[in-house]
Amino acid sequence: MVTEGHLSYAAFSLLCTVILVWIGHHHALRAGGHSFTSYWRDAWVKMNFAWERMKPERYQW
Numbered sequence: 673m674v675t676e677g678h679l680s681y682a683a684f685s686l687l688c689t690v691i692l693v694w695i696g697h698h699h700a701l702r703a704g705g706h707s708f709t710s711y712w713r714d715a716w717v718k719m720n721f722a723w724e725r726m727k728p729e730r731y732q733w
Contacts, residue, residue, distance in 0.1 A: 682723070690715045 694701065694708055701711055724730075 686719050
């Protein structure tokens with residue numbers, strides 16, 4: 673079962689990943705039209721979609 677602690681860890685992991693990817697690839701991301709804010713927002717939108725699909729109550733057994 674997914675607990676609040678698991679979600680906090682996942683959110684923290686996403687935060688770290690987004691920041692590290694931005695640091696390493698900000699020139700390419702800017703060339704692609706992203707600011708840090710737009711990149712941040714897009715990453716969270718995609719992760720929220722993934723978390724929604726991973727909810728066990730959505731599974732069909």
